[in-house]
Amino acid sequence: MRFDIITLFPEMVQSCFAEGVVGRALQRGDIALKCVNPRDFTSDVHRTVDDTLYGGGSGMLMKAEPLASAVSAVERASRSRVIYLSPQGQPLNQAKVRELAELEQLILVCGRYEGVDQRFIDHYVDEEISIGDYVISGGELAASVVIDSVARCIPGVIGQVQSVTEDSFFEGLLDAPHYTRPAEFEAEAVPAVLSGGHHEHIEQWREEQSLRRTWHKRPDLLEKTVLSTRQRTMLRKIMREDWQQRGMPGANVSIALIHYPVYNKRHEVITTSVTNMDLHDISRTVRTFELTNYFVVTPVKSQHELMGRITRHWTEGYGSTYNPDRKEAFDRMQFVHSLEDVREHFRKRGQRLVITATSANPKWTNTTYPHLSRMMDQDRETQHLILFGTGWGLTDEIMEAADYVLPPIDGNGEYNHLSVRSAAAITLDRVFRRYP
Template structure:
């Protein structure tokens, strides 16, 4: 299987290097499932001071990332290949599990541009495929969003997680939030694990898990209920939960 390639353009490469050298992402790289290239935009600056930012035309607060080093870095990384290029920006569409699944299907490679300062020169928009945000808030740069995308996409690839069922059963994969999880000890400070989970009755366990998943979703993210394809049993459970609430 061909590995999936991520290229991150940043002026703080060590931020990326540190994260990808740990845990699941590190193992995915060692297994050849993914590749992560990190390119320092500053290496492509056009002056001796390696300047990557400048004052905005028209005035205004802050600095803007210059087009020349960014464009040169992007051209260098893409070469003659057609790579899906993403600008991390608070103006982009918010990352969802569905978008992570979509990105995991891309085989030609993904380039992630980590902006800084007040933003990047608008002319880079002619060289990108889409803008993505990880939420309606402002960060100091695009490095964290880039890592979030790498993590969200990588764990969907075969062989990255230890148990392939993890992707199937976790939050959002089926449109609902995940059910509660418990492990040893069976009792802690008077709080006991639900008896059904220790009963060995797999049919009842699955039923309990579905009920809890529906209940959590109703209480925490009710909007997801309307977006989920529900069975008749699900609808009956929801009506019972509404009465309880």
Template sequence: MRFDVLTLFPEMIESHCSYSILKRAIEAGVIEVGTVNPRDFTHDRHRKVDDTPYGGGAGMVLMPQPYVDAYESVKKLENSITIMLSPQGEQLSEKVVKELAEFDQIICLCGHYEGFDERIREIIKPREISLGDFVLTGGELPALCVIDAVSRKLEGTLGKIESAEDDSFSDGLLEYPQYTKPREYRGLKVPEVLLNGNHKDINAFRQEQRILRTKLRRPDLLENKDI
């Protein structure tokens, strides 16, 4: 999977991808992450990428020319999708992550300041993805969330030790509570069933806990489930 991120702050993307699991996924050739800076596509002395909004109002709007030229400079693979990180998009979810993981390339458009000149949307026609109903200062964190979540779906990113099999949402339920050493901490004990080595009992306990947790915390997830 190749990610190409259009951003005014490439270091934010590069830095996050140089740690831990993503770093290993890059080293193993499972993912490639490239950045393109629209500022490199400006034609003026000040390398200007934004300007005041027509009609007045606060903040600066990202100008179409540097963004569209930067976008058009990206070499597109056949099975490619372009997403725009935007609070106005559809919300990122397990379903969206799985759909995105089917592509060979994801081109991410990160906004900043007041956001994009509308013509960038009209020309590029990206799928707009939001992290949630709140506004961030830029699209880099949401782009990294997409890169991270999609990478976890690709074979070779997670080792056995970080396996995603039982993760929350993997089959529509939240994960069961997890415990590690010590057996007792501040008077709180690890449930006995997890210590007895009986995998049938352990699996039954965990499944019961997953359903219970989901009922309590996210009953909406159970609406169309036969449980």
């Protein structure tokens, strides 16, 4: 593998690899590194590589011509790629590192100042890569990160292939914790399994630790990783243990389906009818996400009688023995006459209540799904109620009184008429999505 670095500061990159495993691989000739300075491709006496911005603005920009000439001067291997290190590029991760390690040559372009002329990127760059969502003052450190991470994957650079494949991210998970002598440090002993010598037990322990760490420190990685059935079972066990200590997620969350007051299509305040499907489907969603209550709100007496008949069939009648799972879902549902009744339910128990409304209209939005999710997770004492409207949606009065309003669930086009059952399921999935 060859690394050609286009940089105004060659020593910065070279000094990174004067030592260490990658430095030794360079000395052995397992990999090659060469720097090309765009200043050597200027034609004026001052060897100018930067200029002011068209359209004004502070700072200078790297000119396109010296960069283009520098890239063109590099002898190209057949499988080679020109990469511009940029905070606007795709974030570097282990999957990308492995992909790059399959190539024969990487030409890494390091920006400085405000970056580089867009036309150089348009005409000479195959790909932009970022090392993270922050800005550093030049591409040299970023290029060094790419070189080091890619070089480690090249056979021969690291002594044992296994130590690379067991690193964090290689299989999408974080690495297990490691220990070395002494056997005890600050009164903490090395986990017994590691000194027991039982290879299979050690492997199993490491796999479990790797899942546990990923779940605690980087749950987002679990969403992007395909776990084996064994790993999934292990992870569910770890999650359950955690939740037994901290409380089930969702245990402080309830939802309410509002049939009054809601709008009709003429923006008149009306009462909608209860539907059998909303009772079944939303209670099943509520049960699946382990929420505490599903309040169905309507002031109409005959609707309460209807809901009572339907519910009794599934909780006491033939349905309860034919399908006990449905009974379990229906048990979380209760019928109330007004939103005030729901508030009273929590008041009576001395519980603080935060109300979050949902709407297809973006004008009310004042929170995000992750923000609501964090609030629910961090304070398990406060109860959260998520409101779903029927008809043409919750009235302005309800929206104004809500503590928070979630963004609408947008599809890909202009059509926005999801059933409330679908909206409830999607909303809960978004709120609880950190749990794989």
